[in-house]
Amino acid sequence: MLYYNLSEYFRKKYGKRLKKICIDGGFSCPNRDGKCGKGGCIYCGERGAGEHIDPLSSISEQVSRALSAAGDDDLFVAYFQNFTNTYAPVQVLKERYDSALTDNRIRVLAIGTRPDCIDEDICRLISEYKEKCDVWVELGLQTANDNTADVINRGYHIDVFEKAVKLLDEYKIPVVVHLIVGLPTEGIEEIKKTAEYISRFDIWGIKIHSIYVSKDTRLADMYRAGQYTPPTLSDFVEAAAYILTHISPNTVVHRLTGDCPKDMLIAPEWNSNKHKIINEINVYLEKNGLCQGSEYKKSSAN
Numbered sequence: 001m002l003y004y005n006l007s008e009y010f011r012k013k014y015g016k017r018l019k020k021i022c023i024d025g026g027f028s029c030p031n032r033d034g035k036c037g038k039g040g041c042i043y044c045g046e047r048g049a050g051e052h053i054d055p056l057s058s059i060s061e062q063v064s065r066a067l068s069a070a071g072d073d074d075l076f077v078a079y080f081q082n083f084t085n086t087y088a089p090v091q092v093l094k095e096r097y098d099s100a101l102t103d104n105r106i107r108v109l110a111i112g113t114r115p116d117c118i119d120e121d122i123c124r125l126i127s128e129y130k131e132k133c134d135v136w137v138e139l140g141l142q143t144a145n146d147n148t149a150d151v152i153n154r155g156y157h158i159d160v161f162e163k164a165v166k167l168l169d170e171y172k173i174p175v176v177v178h179l180i181v182g183l184p185t186e187g188i189e190e191i192k193k194t195a196e197y198i199s200r201f202d203i204w205g206i207k208i209h210s211i212y213v214s215k216d217t218r219l220a221d222m223y224r225a226g227q228y229t230p231p232t233l234s235d236f237v238e239a240a241a242y243i244l245t246h247i248s249p250n251t252v253v254h255r256l257t258g259d260c261p262k263d264m265l266i267a268p269e270w271n272s273n274k275h276k277i278i279n280e281i282n283v284y285l286e287k288n289g290l291c292q293g294s295e296y297k298k299s300s301a302n
């Protein structure tokens with residue numbers, strides 16, 4: 001096995017692959033509304049990283065629509081994807097999560113958020129759902145380099161990420177970290193630093209995104225102005241392989257590509273061909289005798 005992917009995890013745990021229901025929970029983001037920043041991360045579009053989700057439906061409508069086409073044996077992840085899905089009072093969070101968990105075929109509550117929107121009350125609430133289903137929290141770190149964090153207008157530094165991971169860990173809530181390969185000012189050396197940083201934590205899951213320039217983003221403005229050049233496919237493959245080989249073999253790999261709707265993609269063109277990207281990563285690993293965790297050395301720094 002070249003890497004421990006999510007399908008394999010689902011197969012071991014549930015005996016089958018779970019389907020994902022991507023939900024727009026109607027949240028905003030503190031990096032857009034002025035609480036911690038304005039304009040958002042430079043790669044984030046108006047739909048808050050969930051361009052393919054219908055923004056006009058209620059949560060229960062989104063879930064019912066997905067379930068209506070499903071069989072009795074199908075199992076699901078309810079994934080709160082767009083914007084910052086812990087950015088509201090706890091009672092509001094509870095109402096919204098509850099309105100997604102309406103069918104016992106939904107076995108996982110997955111919540112995408114920012115580390116600066118995690119606190120003790122939120123952890124307590126999320127932890128309560130463990131009685132009903134599995135839960136995990138997805139944190140958009142993207143890079144461990146604070147200089148890059150400023151360039152991309154992420155709005156927090158790594159000490160905030162570390163605090164959130166520690167708190168989630170105390171409540172035994174699994175964490176999925178998101179990384180992006182190809183951020184402005186970053187090359188393979190910065191990716192290595194991020195991979196080595198991540199390897200210090202007991203991170204349960206990882207999403208490695210290849211960056212894409214989407215319409216209606218500040219990154220698109222930079223690209224048009226000649227201020228940003230996306231990585232080539234081979235640069236991405238080398239970087240993704242480095243990350244995979246330096247993380248724990250037990251970390252579940254949720255994603256190895258970016259996911260931009262074709263009508264929103266400006267560049268790079270290769271980003272629209274997921275199969276090719278994954279195939280190239282597999283070939284690279286095989287050719288070099290590598291696999292997930294083959295270079296993993298857990299640091300004692302944390």
Ligand code: SF4
Nearest residue numbers: 029040041044048083
């Ligand atoms: S934190 Fe997420 S939703 Fe908020 S601006 Fe950044 S990418 Fe967009």
